[in-house]
Amino acid sequence: MKFDDKIPIYLQIQNYLDRQIISGELAPGDRLPSVRQLAVDVTANVNTVQRALSEMIDEKIIVPQRGRGNFVTVDVDLIAQLRLKLVDEQFALVYDQLRALNFSDSEIIDKFVEYVKDRGALNE
Amino acid sequence: MKFDDKIPIYLQIQNYLDRQIISGELAPGDRLPSVRQLAVDVTANVNTVQRALSEMIDEKIIVPQRGRGNFVTVDVDLIAQLRLKLVDEQFALVYDQLRALNFSDSEIIDKFVEYVKDRGALNE
């Protein structure tokens, strides 16, 4: 896994897992790879993986079972909530930045639509 | 200045200055506050400010003059280029994230437009 060395690795691991869960690649109730396997997968240390997980465990997104593994919560509401939170955070970032640059709302929308059209071009 | 402790302070200072320059609060040729004053303004150390500046100096956005101060470049093309770069980076972040969440392009646009409408409501 390629890391952005400006952002703590444990946060990037969280984001990676969040995306897997929200996109459904990791379904509710699914078992995650073991912490040791995850460490190999993302080329990080077990401790770093554990740190990423521990916060997600606090949020109850992941439920650990000693000796068995870590599991995705079966609380689909919680997952939906996580999805909303992530999307909202992303939007807030761009929006605040561009407002600080004195863009108007309509400019922001126009430019973003333009960007997506340039990037996508292939998706429905 | 309130910092996000997940992002290096020197990067946040850069972003702060970038925004001032792009929005025009700091015009081409303007003198920046002294490094010591900036350190006070953003509540950081002189060295941290200097580190933020040194990268911007490398990019020629800021031109230092020993004994006189730091000045915003008079190269307006360079500033326009910086503006484009910042906007593009922001858009790329959201877009990549949401694509990774299996959103389609049209969904991304729809949700973003909705978000801006909810946030703005007051701007033309």
Next chain:
DNA sequence: TATAGTGTACTAGTTAACTAATACAGTTGG
């Protein structure tokens, strides 16, 4: 019931970011 695979905890050491303090070099205005 062993053995191998789990999560978890702890200690130790490295590195980058940051702070603090000092010093030096160049510029400007009285």
Next chain:
DNA sequence: CCAACTGTATTAGTTAACTAGTACACTATA
């Protein structure tokens, strides 16, 4: 000229993130 302001450099110490290695508690299965 000199005092007060600039940018710049250096050294030293702190902290958080990360790595590495080890150990322990628990679970499943052969």
